[in-house]
Amino acid sequence: MIEANDITVEELETKAAELGVNLPIEQTAVWAGYQATIDGRTPWGAVELTQGGSTIALVSLIDYETHGYHYLRSNHAPVWAVEPCEELEGQAIDALAAHVHAKDKRQKFMRISIKAELASTTPVLSGIPYDHTVVIDVTGGDEEILSRMKPRGRRDVRKALRESPVTCADETELASKSFEEYYDVMRETGERDGFTPAPCSDYEDMIRILGPEHCRVYAGRLDGRVVTWSLVTINGTRAVRYYGASRNETMRQHVTDKLVYFECCDLGANQGCLDYDMMAIGSEFSPKLMGLNEFKTKFTKQVAEVAPDRDVPIHGLFYKALVTAKKLRDR
Missing domain, CATH: 3.40.630.30 (Gcn5-related N-acetyltransferase (GNAT))
Known part of the structure; x- marks a missing residue:
């Protein structure tokens, strides 16, 4: 019983x-x-x-x-x-x-x-549940992380490292002071992808209350302007890419490939993480999410099942x- x-x-x-x-x-x-x-x-x-x-x-x-x-x-x-x-x-x-x-x-x-x-x-009744996700092993250092990707992922990341004009950094401290610059990118992403983001104050509260031990903000900048960012939660040895956004004009410049790789390397080397969950891909259970698969699945050779x-x-x-x-x- x-x-x-x-x-x-x-x-x-x-x-x-x-x-x-x-x-x-x-x-x-x-x-x-x-x-x-x-x-x-x-x-x-x-x-x-x-x-x-x-x-x-x-x-x-x-x-x-x-x-x-x-x-x-x-x-x-x-x-x-x-x-x-x-x-x-x-x-x-x-x-x-x-x-x-x-x-x-x-x-x-x-x-x-x-x-x-x-x-x-x-x-x-509402929402889009998922039963598969992508979990990236972030142990072993930069080259080991790269070696575990699919060939397509390695190619795209290497191209981004060579050619992408963005500068990537952990901007947690900056974002905790004001999230407006990052939120403007989220608004643009919502208009492109057909969703309405939560109020800016929700993201600010999340960063402030979870604190830097449990929440990091990474960003890629071009000419000093944020063009892509990720909000990452951390608990124990697992990180999760909870939110992400990018500008329309730089999408073809592999800016987010460069940022995700930067995040993987930093989470493994500096934040004590063993793996990085990209959160949600499509499947027969959740076909509406299939559009996420091309980008997310290239970063690892396996996908993980989760309880939806x-x-x-x-x-x-x-x-x-x-x-x-x-x-x-x-x-």
Whole structure:
């Protein structure tokens, strides 16, 4: 039998350390503090799932309030202490859902990362989940990092190093003082790619609250002007390229290839990282993301499977009503 017990996020971090588990940044106390600054989001707490007295999974949850109702979200969790089979994953999710329902009747559903397509889950109501990503090994120094890329990746990076006119640097300190210059590039990227970026203050809060230990900003400049940048989160030995943006006019000059390679080298040499997650590529599960594959997959010969986000209805009738409303809106 699987039991679900409330713990603090700080206790979750301690238990993960004892188990030798490297937590995603979204499962940490510092992330919960950042989420608390965003309208409509409140840290809900953390849960330890145990079986026979042993920890099998950990999960930190954020309460999202939207359109007058509440749901819980947990990015890249449950974090497993054991490799779950489909049956164990199903039992754990059921135990977590029952625990949430007993504790907080407001919650209509959970959105969490679940590998198996369980009967208790549904596709997410909103967002684009993914089940594959690119993780770059950043150990061994500059040449080793380059040698592990696909031939196309090595060719593009070498060409960028020879010909790209940008100067790359870690600009975390500069970006923490003002993010406006970088945000202007994000606005241009959003117009090109068809999305609306979050307010500039969200990025500023993220950099300030996570701090330089957990958040770095890298940028490429041309004639002193930012033309490409990445916002990178770090927890333990893993870095994640959380956001990135680039100017239209320099896209064909391999400026982002040069920047990503610079980031890999710096993260491995100076930030204590072992790997760098480029976050999300397309697949049969998420065909809308296929446009990301050409750029991201050239930096490594392998792709990694991850558990995609799925919804777990807690109030079934209410959730069905949300699905119906979404279908009507989509029409």
